[in-house]
Amino acid sequence: LAVSGALGYAPGVWAERLRISQKWQDIIKEVKFLQKLRHPNTIEYKGCYLREHTAWLVMEYCLGSASDLLEVHKKPLQEVEIAAITHGALQGLAYLHCHNMIHRDVKAGNILLTEPGQVKLGDFGSASIIAPANSFVGTPYWMAPEVILAMDEGQYDGKVDVWSLGITCIELAERKPPLFNMNAMSALYHIAQNESPVLQSSHWSEYFRNFVDSCLQKIPQDRPTSDVLLKHRFLLRERPQTVIMDLIQRTKDAVRELDNLQYRKMKKILFQEAQNGPNAEAPDEEEVRAEAPTPGLTLCPTLPEGPRGRAEAKAALAEEKKFQQHILGQQKKELSNLLECQKRQYKLRKEQLKEELQENQSTPKREKQEWLLRQKENMQHYQAEEEANLLRRQRQYLELQCRQYKRKMLLARHNLDQDLLREDLNKKQTQKDLECAMLLRQHESTQELEFRHLHTVQRTRTELTRLQHQTELSNQLEYNKRREQELRQKHAMEVRQQPKSLKSKELQIKKQFQDTCKIQTRQYKALRNHLLETTAKSEHKGILKRLKDEQTRKLAILAEQYDHSINEMLSTQALRLDETQEAEYQVLRMQLQQELELLNAYQSKIKIHTEAQHEREIKELEQRVSIRRALLEQRIEEEMLALQNERSERIRSLLERQAREIEAFDSESMRLGFSNMALTGIPAEAFNQGYAAPPQPWPSRPVPRSGSHWSHGVQNTAGAPHAWRQPPLLAPPPSTWLHPPSSSASSPASAPGGRANVGMLRNSPQPLRRTASGGQAEPGISRSASVTSHILNGSHYSYS
Template sequence: MPIALKPGSLKDPEIAALFRTEDPESYFADLREIGHGSFVGFGYSWPRMCSHQKDVIWWEAKWNDIVKEVKFLKNLRHENIVEFKACFLKDHTCWLVMEYCVGSASDILEVHKKPLREQEISAICQQVLHGLRYLHSLGRIHRDVKAGNILLTDSGVVKLADFGSASLVCPAQSFVGTPYWMAPEVILAMDEGRYNDRADVWSLGITCIELAEKKPPFFNMNAMSALYHIAQNDSPSLPVGSWSSDFHDFVDQCLIKDPALRFSTETCLLHPFISSARPASILFDLIQRTKLLVRDLDHFQYRKLRKLIVDDDLCAESASSRSDSYTSTQSLCGAMRSSITSVSSLKKAQRSLVPIVPLADDSTTSPLSRTPPLSGSVDTDTDTDVTPPRPSLTPTAKTASMEMNHEQQQQQQHQHQQQEQQQQLSIVGPRRRKEEILAWRRSRFATIRPTVTIAREQTEYAAENNMHEQMSGYKRMRREHQKELKQLEEKFNSEMDNLKMKLDREYENLLLQFHKEMDKLHVTHRQELDKRLKTNEELERKLRKAIVQQQEVEMKALQMQLKKEYKVNKERLKQELKMENSSKSFVEGNLKTSKQNHLHVQAEAENRLIADHKFYLDFEIRKLKRRRLLHYHQLEQDLIREELGVRGRQLQSAHTLLRRHHELTRDLEMRQLNSLQNLRCQHLQKQHASELQNQQAYMKRVQDELRKKHAMQVKQQPKELKQKELQIRRQFRQAVKTQTRQYKLLQLQLTQDLPKDEQREVVARLKDEQKRKLALLAEQYEGSIGEMMEKQTVQLETWQEEEARQTKDKLNEELELLMAFQSKQRMQMDQHHEREKGRLNEKVSLRLAVLENKMDDEVTQFERERQDRLNQLQTRQNQELDVFDQASIHLGFSLIALSASSSSTSTASGSSSSATAVANKPGVINSASIQDAIHQQPTTDNSFQAVTAHHHHQHLSSSSSSNNNNNNNNNSRNNNNSNNNNSNNNNNQCISPSLHPSASSGKQRYELLEEDYRKKWAIS
């Protein structure tokens, strides 16, 4: 027997067919890392055999998750779903090749720093709904719809990405998705059951709010707190503003908390907000505007860096400029370094398309671009776009002013770069120049994100990885809890199935035992009936033999008696003739006549005796058969009562077993429910502990960041104070210069017409006045410096204290909300457990009531069947006895005599002397010995001894009494009367008073019977 392969084993041909074993680096050139998700790395490269960009993603996730993801992606083919190209397996790393998109909807929000227009949101939602409708038609759920997972191509086609959280089945029950976009039924899936594809519609509604407000609802809260708000509070809505009523209605319909009332993808596509007319190129224009803005931002950063490098000496005049230049140079140099290795347009967290560990965790997407298959050879270049006119929008007014101030410098730098490139190209050969040109063109792929954003993303990735890991750990814990509950339920189902099988087997064995017992009882009864039949035949044979022997003796005695009488008569006749002296011939003639007469009389006597013997033999045999028939009927009644009693005990035993089975099942169900509820409570405690731990970690992180921010502000305060001091100093210097100029002019005016002696005095007086005013100005300067420093210090401290207080209040409020929700969740779980116990008790009570009704029905049916069988037996026996009596009457026997002799079986010992006396009479056969043998057979009372269940004894006794009354009313079937015991002179037959009402005593009954016998059997 072949060994079963483990799930996901590469030895499985179906799994091996998903991966290519070639080296991916042999297929792709210029491979470089362009981004990171929480669990996956992203790279950008060019295929060596074609001129199209590819997005390469390398995995280090769990193998089963990778297999699931590749299977999911490989079977998807839709215009609005990111296209799967190939998957390579190299060492312990998976390389997934997907089509490349220029960015995501969240990237557009980040670049423009403002919400999208309503028509742009409508166009994006329409294509997203087409992709979701395709997924839902396959019975799958995306479960992570958000702006970061909605990618766009150069041509403005919307692509759904990030299927790491997707579900292969619908409905699902996993806790999967990004917290702020998760539907309430997904959050409560482990507590309240399953959810379906309407969860994607909720996420789409949240995405609409995100595109309209730049952030989803509750985004300023901790992820845990956001989950509780979504699950417990009312649905969020689109803020009142410049949005249309159709947009408001569409969002409200998508965010209905009841999934049954929420729109489906088909209904959403028919909504006026989606189906309204709009320009066909609206998304293409959005992409082009975004690309131009990104290009301007990159150029501005480049010019800014260039300015800082070229104008370093000019910037060194003031401490403020030096500080700004130092800070800007540090940040921009870091951006330049990161742009060398990761000049990409991927969005913030590129892990949703193919997440690593686990695939179903929170993730975002990688912006991938639409490209032909790996074997394609279409020659296009993403950097050869037709550049549209320069957009009118700029990031800030400061950006525009900086561009105007440094436009000339930019032109000079651009010319300088062109000259350097031309010099380099002129040195190398044509082939080298071609490779350089291709490498330079390939390095500039289409993007809608600035280089600074990519650099900042890589910096923030390391800082935010702890939060991602925390959320991932929480989701992993929820999935483990769900897995444990599922395993426990499967274990309970297996235990219940095993118990049912055991109980069914025990019940079947009991029924089989009952069946064998009844078969054995039937065999025993059949043997007893057969034995009784054989006994009856033996008794009939013995009786027939005894009567025949006695009749032979009587026949011989008759013949001897006749012979003696003939001899006596012959001698008497001879004497008479001899006395009369008759002649010899006369004597001989008389003797001959006498002999003939004697022979004639003898023949008549013998014939009469033979006829009487035959009638008597038939009568006795008939009496015996009737008596044995009544005994046989009594035996049948005893046996059927015994059978019914056994069946009643069996039925009672079966019912006892069923009640015990019910108790065992009830105990197991109660024990399983208690175990399940205890496990849920443990999971809830762990979940709450984890949530509190995460919330406390979040609060500590926020407070630490706030302290760092305040420390940085305190650290930077001397620089700011120095800058303001320098500004005041400039103002002081300017005031001193102005005052000096004023005094010079005043001195010139005053000394023009004065002689030199007076001029000296005026000049001295003016100098003293100038010194006095300069002293006052210096004092004012020092006071301004002190006031400024004091004001700035107090303002900073007050602002920091207020910010710390507000942050602390906010965090405490979130913690209180979390604890309140946890308390509510515990209360809801307790209520749910009580409802489960109540439902189980109702189920057990209903099952017991059904079982009791079934057992009552079985008992009622058994009693009905028992009564029917007894009635049928009684009817059959009565019919058999009627047939026997009719046959007896037809044969000429007296029914009274047969009934009397049949009912006198209990008085055989008291009538033996009478039988002897009757046997000595002429023509009456003495069969006392045979009668004694017959009468010695055991007789039983005709009253029914019913063996039934304990609660039916009275009913069965009354039924038996009614049967006895019916039997007593039937002629030739009555029991002996107590007066029969007083008759001692019967001829082995006792006539019942009911058959002979005129007979008042045993003597009269005997005389009537003897007279009847004499009439028939007297010998003349």
């Protein structure tokens, strides 16, 4: 098992040895097949790594397979559970079949379950990317008939997975597939030749039976596809959404119970060897159960889960066994010393008695023998009683020391848990601080980049606007110059064309003059004829002369008018041309000036608008940056608050759990007859009445108690049983038997009384309190920053 914290998943890893090239091709084929899978009901491929001659395939982590459920529970699954598992597997098969893929190895061992209760297909080593196929591939008992006959009768398609799914349903319902009691070759023959298998028990529903019969149709054409089976009534029936989750939880409980049973068996064996030796009689089951670890009372907080937990528990038991063997060795040595001492004292006392008998010669021999026999019996009785008392005290001492050792290990583990929690919380706090600092730096960098980018854009826009205005102004000036030049060219053309127009005007006036002359001539002739007719002939000459003069005078007037008209026309035409050209030039100048002013006004307006836009963009950016900064600070504050709440909650839960474990341990100790003062290392004067003194005149033996090395201190967590030290259990033997024991011999063995760092435990309902070295107890542990700071600063907590 490998754990990837960066990706947030625990992938399953297994290795394939590369022995031959065919195996390598199979691995490449499986990896290519896995890379194509993208479905919730198929195992997710994470990666493949080649190291030396081993290919490591990293897959999505699953709790186990459907066959593991049968292995743990030792009984078939319920019909609703079979329906849920079959439905998930069939959805995965439908996905494969719609992409022309065949699994070819569907069985309970390849139907996996994840922690959220998702059903997934796994083990695609036998899968086919192309359908139809004709290879003889699969597990014999789950193999479809057409796969067995593929080499003789041709190809097969995805319906072989439907057959295997039907066999898997029978496997989940009966714990074994059909024909499982036969060997593989016989099973293949029966599958190909005999009728399809059916469910044996009669308590299954008709829907389930019909579903299995549909999957196990002998003829592939009669067998439904996976898409059709998804609409079967057996799968569409209403069932609880948490059916698989409940099944997984039941399986976890069963596995935990099995681990507990194995743990108790191992503890029983170790206890048996430590207490009585390997050849001694096994203790009573109730005694083993009383001494066996239970959740919350052993050195581990719960039953060990997984190989690592079991290894730690085994190591703890080995340490405890080593400690017990050390104490037993010392006690055995003390017992042998006592026996040797008693033997010497017995001989010495025997000699003294003989001397007393020899001094008293008046006593009869029979009385002397009876008295000597009584003295011997007395000595033997006292020695046996002393030996029994020693064995009893040694047993009590061993039990007390083992209990103290367990309590010390429990408190040491509590301190270790607090250290680990403090380290974890400090790491999380450091990571969160680094993350917040990184976010702030990123915000500052982004802000600087945005402002720099905005200034660059605005400078570019201003420069482009300036160039545009300069170009527009130069174009306008060129346009004005061109218009004036065109007007001057037009005027010059008009001036050049003026003589032609004057000549035509002059011809027109001349024609008018000629017409007038002709009219006057006709009028003169008509008047002359009239006067000649009305007057006398003698007067005709005078009339003709007068008329001639009148005609001459009028013609002279007409000639004068003609000349005057010509001159006036010439002067008027020239003046009119000059005035028209001047007026046109002035109009053009005014028009061009107005256009230039409009252009300048427009450019000024554009410039003002651009400056306003720049100011608006800067304000919007500042506002956007400030909002983003506020949101970032709010997010950081919320994350810090969440981290603080998580820290307080984890500390509170840890302390509560440790308090429950201590309370349960002490309750168990009280039930076994151990006082809390004895377990917590209170001086012997507080509890030496626990052992009765031996009868006189034999000297009493000191009451054994734990040495300072084995009393658990809150700050001293490194006291592993590498070099055991304890006070001697027996005082030096007295020089005489019949003298009363000395005060030093009757008092219990002394031990260091000052324990500044000893974790005390009282059986009282007071809240948990922290006791510092040499200081008073602080207020009760709560979800506060003070508790967090104590844990994070390395302080340990004890419980009172």
